[in-house]
Amino acid sequence: MRQRLDDTTTDQRIDTNQQTPMKKGFKFNNKNLSLWTYLAALLWSAVFIFSLQWNLQQNQRMVPERASAQARAAIEKDMIYRSVVSRVGGIYMPVDQGIIPNPYLAHLPDRDVTTTDGRKLTLVNSSYFTRLVHDQEAKMAPDGVRGHTTKENPLRPLNAPDSWELRGLKKLRSGLPEWSEETLIDGKPYLRMIKPRLAKASCMNCHPEEIAAPGEIMGGISVRIPLDELQAQADTRVLNIAGWHGGLWILGMIGLFLGNRLFRIQSEKMQYSALHDILTDLPNRALFMDRLEQRLENAKRHELTGAILFLDLDRFKYINDSLGHSIGDELLKLVAERQRFLLRAEDTVARLGGDEFVILLAELHTDPEITAIEAQNVAEKVLNALAQPYQIGNHTLHSTPSIGIALISPESDDASEILRQADAAMYQAKEYGRNNFRFFLPSMQMLASERLELENALHSAITQNQLVLHYQPKVAISRREEILGAEALIRWQHPTQGLLLPGEFIAIAEESGLILQLGEWVLREACLQIKAWQHRFKGKPFGRISVNISPKQFQQKDFIQQIISTITDTEVDPTGLELELTESSLVEDVHDVRKKMVELKKLGIQISIDDFGTGYSSLAYLKMLPVDVLKIDRSFIRDIGIDPNDDAIVETILAMSWRLGFRAIAEGVETEEQLKFLRARQCDGYQGYLFSRPLVADGFEAILLKSADRRA
Numbered sequence: 001m002r003q004r005l006d007d008t009t010t011d012q013r014i015d016t017n018q019q020t021p022m023k024k025g026f027k028f029n030n031k032n033l034s035l036w037t038y039l040a041a042l043l044w045s046a047v048f049i050f051s052l053q054w055n056l057q058q059n060q061r062m063v064p065e066r067a068s069a070q071a072r073a074a075i076e077k078d079m080i081y082r083s084v085v086s087r088v089g090g091i092y093m094p095v096d097q098g099i100i101p102n103p104y105l106a107h108l109p110d111r112d113v114t115t116t117d118g119r120k121l122t123l124v125n126s127s128y129f130t131r132l133v134h135d136q137e138a139k140m141a142p143d144g145v146r147g148h149t150t151k152e153n154p155l156r157p158l159n160a161p162d163s164w165e166l167r168g169l170k171k172l173r174s175g176l177p178e179w180s181e182e183t184l185i186d187g188k189p190y191l192r193m194i195k196p197r198l199a200k201a202s203c204m205n206c207h208p209e210e211i212a213a214p215g216e217i218m219g220g221i222s223v224r225i226p227l228d229e230l231q232a233q234a235d236t237r238v239l240n241i242a243g244w245h246g247g248l249w250i251l252g253m254i255g256l257f258l259g260n261r262l263f264r265i266q267s268e269k270m271q272y273s274a275l276h277d278i279l280t281d282l283p284n285r286a287l288f289m290d291r292l293e294q295r296l297e298n299a300k301r302h303e304l305t306g307a308i309l310f311l312d313l314d315r316f317k318y319i320n321d322s323l324g325h326s327i328g329d330e331l332l333k334l335v336a337e338r339q340r341f342l343l344r345a346e347d348t349v350a351r352l353g354g355d356e357f358v359i360l361l362a363e364l365h366t367d368p369e370i371t372a373i374e375a376q377n378v379a380e381k382v383l384n385a386l387a388q389p390y391q392i393g394n395h396t397l398h399s400t401p402s403i404g405i406a407l408i409s410p411e412s413d414d415a416s417e418i419l420r421q422a423d424a425a426m427y428q429a430k431e432y433g434r435n436n437f438r439f440f441l442p443s444m445q446m447l448a449s450e451r452l453e454l455e456n457a458l459h460s461a462i463t464q465n466q467l468v469l470h471y472q473p474k475v476a477i478s479r480r481e482e483i484l485g486a487e488a489l490i491r492w493q494h495p496t497q498g499l500l501l502p503g504e505f506i507a508i509a510e511e512s513g514l515i516l517q518l519g520e521w522v523l524r525e526a527c528l529q530i531k532a533w534q535h536r537f538k539g540k541p542f543g544r545i546s547v548n549i550s551p552k553q554f555q556q557k558d559f560i561q562q563i564i565s566t567i568t569d570t571e572v573d574p575t576g577l578e579l580e581l582t583e584s585s586l587v588e589d590v591h592d593v594r595k596k597m598v599e600l601k602k603l604g605i606q607i608s609i610d611d612f613g614t615g616y617s618s619l620a621y622l623k624m625l626p627v628d629v630l631k632i633d634r635s636f637i638r639d640i641g642i643d644p645n646d647d648a649i650v651e652t653i654l655a656m657s658w659r660l661g662f663r664a665i666a667e668g669v670e671t672e673e674q675l676k677f678l679r680a681r682q683c684d685g686y687q688g689y690l691f692s693r694p695l696v697a698d699g700f701e702a703i704l705l706k707s708a709d710r711r712a
């Protein structure tokens with residue numbers, strides 16, 4: 001079983017500050033950077049809202065303030081007119097200019113005078129003068145600023161106070177220096193203000209009947225200031241205020257988020273360089289150790305094994321010292337590049353320093369032997385790739401590594417210890433003669449050597465005719481043991497170890513890629529045998545011969561082409577052929593799988609799914625594929641009648657095959673009880689020691705002949 005660990009890929013972890021060794025206490029990392037940015041944004045928004053509110057309030061407050069200032073200025077102006085006129089005891093104005101002699105000054109002997117040239121003038125006292133000014137104001141702007149001279153008991157009805165002025169005069173008499181209020185006049189808003197008009201000695205000249213001491217309140221001057229224009233100005237300012245506030249807020253926010261982004265990029269850059277080697281851009285020791293620790297945790301949690309490879313370049317010091325550091329650096333870069341190119345993206349290759357590299361394999365396995373095989377494969381590939389010449393400038397350099405391999409087991413919990421083991425194994429490889437790999441554990445080393453030997457021997461097994469096919473009959477359950485065909489099973493007649501079963505070499509063939517050559521041989525051999533039987537039985541049915549197809553074989557782009565050329569070369573009738581695919585062959589691109597299957601069906605080849613129930617094929621997925629047979633895995637048949645779960649699984653597979661229109665063949669039937677169980681549930685056929693073990697071709701042929709005789 002293999003397990004790919006998605007939580008161990010590098011870049012997912014680079015920026016996690018927990019992984020980065022840092023001092024304890026507060027860490028200014030990306031997470032709290034975001035928090036600070038949000039807080040700053042919140043504060044900035046709060047300041048913005050406060051400022052906006054304050055400015056809007058100030059703006060609104062300016063309307064009555066400006067109106068009051070205007071009112072005071074207007075009253076002040078009236079007072080000045082009055083004092084100017086009263087200081088000189090009144091002024092004479094020409095009657096022919098519309099100045100009506102004041103009837104309330106008729107008691108003054110010199111109210112009207114005539115100049116030597118005959119012009120008639122009349123006396124205008126301070127009250128009369130300000131009234132003339134107020135009349136002029138009313139004419140010029142009927143709804144505008146307007147003053148009014150008033151008193152409780154006026155001589156002239158025009159000076160009579162309205163109800164507001166009456167209240168105002170009372171307030172003034174109670175001691176207020178001025179009184180103002182916002183009111184509506186004819187439905188329009190105004191600010192009205194009234195200030196006292198104080199008696200002067202000169203006033204008594206004109207109005208002796210008014211008994212008032214100088215400084216006593218004689219009445220008041222009121223003024224009204226229209227508010228609508230001031231309000232309109234304030235409303236315009238509201239837009240301005242909102243506009244520049246909004247602009248500032250957006251600028252602030254952009255600044256904050258740009259700052260955040262820049263800071264983040266900068267801190268990511270810093271983190272990246274803290275975890276990577278500057279020269280080769282590979283992860284450095286800190287990052288490697290961090291990943292190794294994670295891998296150990298995973299291995300422990302899931303009871304899995306893994307491996308690390310420690311590399312040291314042979315004679316690097318010599319190259320560095322003789323050709324200079326820049327050439328040495330270039331060589332290290334090329335070595336890093338070759339490893340990166342060679343390894344899967346999920347593997348980690350790191351530079352520990354100097355000429356030391358280390359590889360952490362990404363996939364973990366339950367079986368330490370498979371891990372060892374995989375580690376060995378990688379070591380061989382790395383040895384081969386790094387041994388190729390390097391062209392640096394004018395120099396063609398040769399450099400080889402020595403590799404130490406240490407295995408991770410579910411019990412390993414010390415990353416430094418594993419690294420030390422791999423380092424020690426690397427020294428053994430150096431002692432062993434460089435350009436070499438060694439396992440830390442002698443048992444693994446032995447296994448690796450044996451495996452290497454077996455792999456080399458398997459190469460020659462194909463060319464030296466050491467492979468042979470055995471045939472295990474497949475039998476119908478209901479129709480009295482009619483032969484449905486046979487499964488071709490490979491055996492290796494090893495020159496020294498005797499007959500080897502596939503379990504001893506198929507995995508090596510898969511790992512080394514030899515499975516493709518091996519599979520081709522099996523297919524050709526099976527076709528030749530089918531052709532021979534087709535000839536021998538002259539059209540009489542002898543069932544189909546099924547051939548196991550490994551996922552690697554099936555996934556080849558030209559798989560169908562290979563089948564066609566084998567069929568053509570061997571001149572076999574393809575209707576005698578069946579291909580057994582495992583569920584893992586189906587997990588690739590469903591369209592591609594279906595396309596290939598349809599092509600096979602067109603050729604007349606049957607398709608069965610081997611070891612059914614042990615993989616991950618979904619029913620929805622299966623339904624889309626033109627499958628003929630499901631072969632129920634031996635592990636379920638074995639415990640029929642022992643484990644109720646297996647009974648249920650077999651029953652379910654049978655029911656499902658029936659529904660989906662597949663035939664079902666049970667594998668590994670060894671007992672009558674198992675057969676009875678299968679018969680009762682209408683399983684189509686079976687295969688197993690109960691009927692026959694796998695046989696050499698002649699053995700199967702004998703069974704076929706016997707069965708033909710029985711039927712005859």
Ligand SMILES: Nc1nc2c(ncn2[C@@H]2O[C@@H]3COP(=O)(O)O[C@H]4[C@@H](O)[C@H](n5cnc6c(=O)[nH]c(N)nc65)O[C@@H]4COP(=O)(O)O[C@H]3[C@H]2O)c(=O)[nH]1
Pocket residue numbers: 472488489490501502503506519522548549550580610611634667668669670687688689690694
């Ligand atoms: N205990 C028990 N075992 C039974 C019984 N009946 C059959 N068997 C064994 O079950 C295996 C059936 O083949 P498989 O499931 O395709 O499993 C096969 C198949 O996956 C693989 N294999 C065999 N030949 C080839 C081949 O030519 N190419 C590829 N790719 N794989 C092959 O190796 C596996 C093992 O093959 P074998 O060792 O020949 O083992 C065979 C067979 O000998 C039984 O009643 N009891």
